[in-house]
Amino acid sequence: MSNIQSVLSENRVFPVNPEFTKQANIKSEQEYQQMVADASNNYSGYWANLARQYIDWKAPFSKSLNDSNPPFYTWFEDGKLNVSYNCLDRHVANNPHKTAIIFESDAGHIETVTYKELLTKVSRFANGLKSLGIVKGDRVIIYMPNSIEAIVAMQACARIGAIHSVVFGGFSAKAIHERIHDAQAKLVITSDAQKRGGKIFPLNQDVKEALSLPGCESVEKVVIHRRTGEKVEWDNKRDIWWHDVIKNQSDECEPEWVEAEHPLFILYTSGSTGTPKGVQHASGGYLLGAITTMKWVFDIKDDDIYWSTADVGWITGHTYLCYGPLAVGATQIVFEGIPTFPAADRFWRMIETHKVTIFYTAPTAIRALIKLGGDLPNNFDLSSLRLLGSVGEPINPEAWMWYYETIGKSKCPIVDTWWQTETGSHILAPIPGITALTPGSCTRSIPGIFVDIVDEAGNLVTDNNGGYLVIKKPFPSQIRTIWNNPERFIKAYYPEDIANGKYYVAGDSASRDTMGYYHILGRIDDVLNVSGHRLGTMEIESALVAHPGVAEAAVVGRPHDIKGESIVAFVVCKGQLPTGSEKDFLINELREWVAKEIGALAKPDEIRFGENLPKTRSGKIMRRLLRSLAKGEAITQDISTLENPHILDQLK
Ligand code: PRX
Numbered sequence: 001m002s003n004i005q006s007v008l009s010e011n012r013v014f015p016v017n018p019e020f021t022k023q024a025n026i027k028s029e030q031e032y033q034q035m036v037a038d039a040s041n042n043y044s045g046y047w048a049n050l051a052r053q054y055i056d057w058k059a060p061f062s063k064s065l066n067d068s069n070p071p072f073y074t075w076f077e078d079g080k081l082n083v084s085y086n087c088l089d090r091h092v093a094n095n096p097h098k099t100a101i102i103f104e105s106d107a108g109h110i111e112t113v114t115y116k117e118l119l120t121k122v123s124r125f126a127n128g129l130k131s132l133g134i135v136k137g138d139r140v141i142i143y144m145p146n147s148i149e150a151i152v153a154m155q156a157c158a159r160i161g162a163i164h165s166v167v168f169g170g171f172s173a174k175a176i177h178e179r180i181h182d183a184q185a186k187l188v189i190t191s192d193a194q195k196r197g198g199k200i201f202p203l204n205q206d207v208k209e210a211l212s213l214p215g216c217e218s219v220e221k222v223v224i225h226r227r228t229g230e231k232v233e234w235d236n237k238r239d240i241w242w243h244d245v246i247k248n249q250s251d252e253c254e255p256e257w258v259e260a261e262h263p264l265f266i267l268y269t270s271g272s273t274g275t276p277k278g279v280q281h282a283s284g285g286y287l288l289g290a291i292t293t294m295k296w297v298f299d300i301k302d303d304d305i306y307w308s309t310a311d312v313g314w315i316t317g318h319t320y321l322c323y324g325p326l327a328v329g330a331t332q333i334v335f336e337g338i339p340t341f342p343a344a345d346r347f348w349r350m351i352e353t354h355k356v357t358i359f360y361t362a363p364t365a366i367r368a369l370i371k372l373g374g375d376l377p378n379n380f381d382l383s384s385l386r387l388l389g390s391v392g393e394p395i396n397p398e399a400w401m402w403y404y405e406t407i408g409k410s411k412c413p414i415v416d417t418w419w420q421t422e423t424g425s426h427i428l429a430p431i432p433g434i435t436a437l438t439p440g441s442c443t444r445s446i447p448g449i450f451v452d453i454v455d456e457a458g459n460l461v462t463d464n465n466g467g468y469l470v471i472k473k474p475f476p477s478q479i480r481t482i483w484n485n486p487e488r489f490i491k492a493y494y495p496e497d498i499a500n501g502k503y504y505v506a507g508d509s510a511s512r513d514t515m516g517y518y519h520i521l522g523r524i525d526d527v528l529n530v531s532g533h534r535l536g537t538m539e540i541e542s543a544l545v546a547h548p549g550v551a552e553a554a555v556v557g558r559p560h561d562i563k564g565e566s567i568v569a570f571v572v573c574k575g576q577l578p579t580g581s582e583k584d585f586l587i588n589e590l591r592e593w594v595a596k597e598i599g600a601l602a603k604p605d606e607i608r609f610g611e612n613l614p615k616t617r618s619g620k621i622m623r624r625l626l627r628s629l630a631k632g633e634a635i636t637q638d639i640s641t642l643e644n645p646h647i648l649d650q651l652k
Contacts, residue, residue, distance in 0.1 A: 010397050013515075014404070014437040017411055020386065024433025025299050032434055035447035046448055047075065047288070047476050054291045055284065056090050057081050058257040065474060071494040071504070072481065073474035074261050075285040082255035083264055083283050084126075084159035087326035088119040089255070099331045102305075102354055103148050106195040106337035113148060115329070118155075121148070123253035126156035128245035132187065132221050136161030136256050139183040139266065141219075142312075143167045143176060143203055145194035146321075146336045149225050149242065150312045153189045154322045158264060158283075161256035162187075165266040165278070168313025169194050169201060171599040173209035175276075179268050181215040182278055183483060189223045189242075193230040197341040204232055211238075260284030266483045267315055269421040270536035271492055272507075272525035278483030279421050289425030289477025290324035293446060297415050297429045298358055299387060300328050307333035308360040308389075309347070314533075315421040316391055320360060324425075339365050344372035345379065348407075352380040359407070360389035362532040366399045367562045377406050387432055389415045392532030393564045394520050400439035418442040418520055420506060421534070422493065424477030427451060428518050441517040449475055451518070453510050458499030466511040466521045470503035478504065526623075528557040528565050533601050540567065540604065543597035547590060549573055554613050554621050555604065558630040568630040569604040570613055570651055577611055577650075606630075610650040616641045626651070 021027055026035075039046040048064035061079025091098065096116035103111045113121070134140065140162050144150040150166075157164040165183050167176050180188065188211070193202045204224055211219060224232060225242040232239070264283045268276040294300045298320075306325050310316035325332040333354055339347050339361075347369065351359060369376075388408050395403075395416055404414055413432035419425060427449050428442040435443050445451040450472040453461045461467030471478075482489040494501040509521045523529065526537040537555040544553035552572040557565035571590065578586050591603045608629075614622045622642060628635055629651050639645055 010438055010440050012397075012439060016432070016434060016436055017413065019411070020413060021433040023301075025295050025301075026431050027433055029434050032431055032447055039448040039450075043448075043473060050292055050448075051076055051079075051284065051288050051476070055081060055287060056086055061260060061284075067474060071474070071490060071501070072486070073478070074480075075282070075288075075476045076260040079260045079284060080257040081260060081284055081287075082159065082257055083287050083323065083327075084122060084155045085255045086287060087155060087158075087323060088115060088122060091115045091326075091329040092119050095329065098329065100326060101148055101151065101332060101334050103334045104336065104350060104354075106198065106341065111148065118148075118152070118326075120251045121152045122155040122159055123251055124246045124249040125152050125242075126159040126253040127249040129156055129160055129162065129187070130253075131249070132223075132240070132245065134160065134162050134187055136258065136262075138162045138187070139185040140164050141167060141176065141180055141183065141185045141188045143169065143188065143190045143207055144225065144312070145169055145191060145196070145203070145227065146311055146317070146334055147191070147225075147227065148334065149191070149227075151322050151334065154265075154312070154318075155326075159253055159255050161258045161262060163263045163265055165268065166313050166318070167268070168311060168599070169196075169203060170313070170601050172596050173206040174213075174597050175599055176206060176210035177213045177216060178275060179278075180210060180219060182268075182275070183266055184218040186218055187221050187223065188219055189225070191225045191227040192232050193228040195228055195336065197338045200228060200230060202230060204230075208233060208235070258283055261480070263480070265318065267318065267421055269315075270527055270534050270539055272527055272536055273538055274488075276536075276539070277485070277488065277492065280480045280483050281424055281477070282480050285476030285478070286319075286424045287323065287327060289423075289475070290319045291327050293426040293429070294320075294324040294328045294330070296431055296446065297417060297426050298360070298389065299432050300325070300330050300358070302329070304330055304357045305333065305355055305384070306330050306358045306360075307335070307351070307354070307356045309335060309339070309362070309365065310360070310391075315424070316360075319425050339369055340372060344369055345376040348377045348380040348382065351382050351385060355384040357384055358387045358389070359385060360391065362392040363390055363395040363399055364393065364531040364563055366390070366395070366403050370399065370402050371562060374402065374406065382407060382409070385409075385412050387415065388412050389417060391417045391419075393529045394522070395440055397439035404439070413437060416440070416442040418508075418518070422479040423471070423475075423506075424479070427471065438513070438515070438517055441513070441519050443517045449473075452503075453512060453518075454499055454503070456498055458502060462512070464511050466509040468498055468524065469506045469508045469510040469518075469520070470499065471506065472503050474504070528567060530557075530565050530567060530601065531563045535567070535598075535602050539598060540569065540594060540602050543594045543602070544569060544571060544590060546597060547593050549575075549586065550590070552613060554623065554626055556623060556626045556630050558605075558627070560605075566605040567602070568606045568608070568626075570608050570610060570626055570629075572610060572612055578609055583609065608651050610647050612644050612647050614645075614647050614651070615643050617643050619643075
């Protein structure tokens with residue numbers, strides 16, 4: 001709440017830097033307004049023009065938006081393209097020796113690849129995938145660290161029309177299993193292990209464990225990349241080394257020309273109910289969103305050194321690491337490690353070393369680094385920087401100011417970008433050459449995207465209390481459906497009870513200030529944002545309840561200075577209320593249990609036990625009360641409907 005209040009009372013405005021504007025891709029407010037007007041006057045034509053301008057099509061499209069079957073919208077559906085061709089071949093034709101990726105490993109080893117070299121790697125691996133029997137439409141799970149090979153694996157899938165689903169390396173074997181099963185994946189690509197912060201995480205072992213669970217029969221092969229040299233428990237029938245897959249493969253691979261709507265990837269993300277949802281993105285529209293926002297929001301230029309610290313396991317690592325930067329022919333850094341290893345100056349050192357010009361990271365990293373050494377950046381030459389970005393969660397004005405002054409030296413615009421796994425690319429973000437900035441606000445919508453704040457009935461909300469953030473028109477880079485579950489897609493994003501299902505409902509609440517700038521107030525559903533990672537409370541509750549000693553569990557978020565939110569679990573055990581050392585033992589066991597069920601990122605920060613949970617007489621858990629208890633607030637809510645008020649004392 002304090003964070004929300006400070007955001008809402010924020011009234012500092014930082015005008016645009018005229019030096020930046022001079023060289024910007026969008027130079028004037030008129031230009032922006034003209035784009036908005038063009039989109040308003042001829043929405044379908046506006047996006048069609050951009051798609052023709054920015055994407056190389058094998059077969060041109062004749063239709064832009066098809067909205068005949070809402071909310072299953074399609075874009076450019078009779079056009080044919082290949083995303084990997086757009087990311088690689090077309091740049092190789094112009095500038096083959098331009099550096100595509102500068103990879104820095106956890107230990108500081110640097111490896112550089114040009115566009116031509118990257119195309120060769122992708123083509124060879126794509127041919128290797130074909131030799132394993134992978135064809136257009138097959139699903140491929142990728143469980144790898146940030147690396148050149150992870151990008152090669154994703155691009156190779158795109159090249160042959162296979163649908164990848166990347167699983168973040170921090171997720172557990174159980175989580176991999178769930179995704180393999182839901183996607184009915186035919187192949188898994190992994191590494192022997194990954195190194196982060198000097199520690200080894202045995203990725204292949206997690207895959208092995210996942211595959212040992214029932215329901216993974218669809219998987220025919222596992223391709224293992226040797227990253228660390230860790231010992232691998234080999235399965236003769238299933239396993240094959242990456243280096244053997246590419247051995248003797250041709251350097252050339254004709255791209256599979258796919259329809260614009262052909263799924264490019266599935267990425268699982270948490271919702272308020274049930275298991276993670278397989279967000280399905282289409283090839284053409286998604287690519288267009290990635291390219292336009294690289295140009296408009298990141299103001300990308302040919303000579304930039306762009307660095308997004310995102311992991312390939314998240315949507316940011318898809319759009320702004322694997323696809324967007326390559327689609328615009330940029331040079332980018334790919335970093336395997338963490339910001340605090342070997343020391344909390346790692347980011348600043350890397351910016352100096354590589355002369356980074358555009359830097360994109362998450363507020364949680366900024367807050368952690370301020371705490372660990374707010375003046376460390378002053379030891380480095382950060383003068384190459386010209387633009388900073390923030391993503392994943394609201395950035396509090398204090399962190400914003402530090403980022404602006406200490407990192408950007410008050411000359412670099414900060415693009416605070418609001419978007420989601422489902423939107424594929426930025427939705428709300430400053431256009432850096434023209435948008436004055438307010439700390440903590442992601443300002444306005446991307447030209448051509450129509451966003452609003454509404455109440456249940458769909459009426460515009462104008463007060464500070466906020467309302468539902470909605471996107472009023474379908475847009476090219478949006479989610480197409482939930483893999484294998486169209487009903488869930490409609491229910492989750494076009495719910496009948498909000499504006500009659502007319503608009504895309506983001507699941508966030510927001511308000512608009514007097515400048516018309518958006519301020520994100522947070523999720524309106526039971527989704528937590530812990531260190532920029534999206535987690536469903538129900539997912540964690542289900543994990544806890546799966547423990548043989550647990551009868552019932554409820555999970556809520558509590559504001560946290562660095563992580564944004566921390567996880568507090570209220571647990572009812574079977575049998576006696578645990579006390580003393582038994583209680584400590586159980587807390588530890590349950591935290592590890594959740595790490596095994598979901599991943600270490602979902603471990604509760606605090607676990608409290610009670611004989612019951614606060615419930616209404618009809619048996620509904622009163623989460624508002626639990627949130628107050630977690631924060632240590634006095635209970636001021638009406639508890640007259642509470643069945644068991646004495647429980648509150650136990651759970652304090
Ligand atoms: O609540 C919003 C928050 O992150 C959610 C989307 O999470 P995910 O799909 O994992 O994608 C994260 C990276 C795009 C949103 O519903 N969020 C994301 N960016 C911001 C944000 N909240 C405030 N400000 C942002 N810039």
